[in-house]
Amino acid sequence: MGTLTGRTALVTGGSRGIGRGIAERLAREGARVAVHYGRDEASAKETVAAIERAGGQAFAIQALLGVAGDAEALWAAFDAHAEGVDILVNNAGTGGARKHIGDTAPEEFDEVFALNAKAPFFITKLGLERMREGGRIINISTGLSRRPMMPELISYAMSKGALDVFTATLAKEVGARGITVNAVAPGVVDTDMNAGWLRGEANKATWAAIAAASPLGKVAGVAEIADTVAFLASSDGRFVTGQWIDATGGALL
Structure with missing residues (x-):
């Protein structure tokens, strides 16, 4: 049995890149994703299909995020397949236009x-109504x-800063239910979306x-991020909450 057997997880933006890596990793640990x-x-x-070929369980749900009613649409699609959630990974995002402030x-x-x-805020709000005790929000x-x-990613960095504050503040509110809330912060990751450059x-x-920016001397793959998420989602991460986890390989040192 895996560390997440019997758990149900939702990974937003789970079809590609880091999100896909996270979905596959959680499924390998036994979660239905x-x-x-x-x-x-x-x-x-x-x-x-890849998860199922590997012996895991998964289902796809569709909802456009960043538009009116997005959280409601996402959870309606989820509710058609599952009752309750144990792990919520707010992964979907955008870098936006690469422009300076001017x-x-x-x-x-x-x-x-x-x-x-905004989307992670309201997805989480509705998700908490469905989340079982001891759940995980990442x-x-x-x-x-x-x-x-x-500087050309100023809007993106600001939006993720807001997500960081959300992480730490929410952790204080939901801790009484045994729910942990953490943020995982990658640097540059080798994904198909970054392949061109x-x-x-x-x-x-x-x-x-x-x-060279990392003391470890390597570029992160999807697995480095997915493994960090899997740790936080597992019982091994039960006493880690409200944290911003540097997963840049030490590039910020």
Whole structure:
């Protein structure tokens, strides 16, 4: 039996990249995983199929986030497949337009905050009505919320900073139910979404620079983030709450 056997998990943005890695990792530990997607149904179905091929249990649910009624739509889709949730991973997010403050339009700012901060807030609000005692809430943040090194991602870093405050504050409110709330903050991760500027012969210098930023001398893969989430979701992480977990491989040191 895995460490999460008998648990039900929901991973937003679980069809690709870090989200898919988290969904597959939780499933390997025995959790039944709801793989949420916004538009990419094919990737969500492939993620579910991969989990099932490996002997796990999963189902796909669709809901656009960052729009009116998003949390209600997501949980309605979830409720059609499961009763109650034990693990909620707020992973879905957007980097938004890469623009400095002087070039950022109000609607671009609002779009980033709607998906990265508002959606997790209200998804969690409704999720708490369904979460069993001893549940886990894990928010995917970023190293940029603590060390903002990229002015062109100012809106993104601000939205994740809001998520960090949400994490610590909510932990104080739900602790009496045995629910833990933590944020996991990756740095640059080798995913398909980053492949265009990170992988390949033309990007060897970039890869080397990212690896050199970590004392461990490597670029993170999806597994490094998923394993951290799995620890927090397990009983081994039961006394860790309200924390911002640096998963940048020490790149912020």
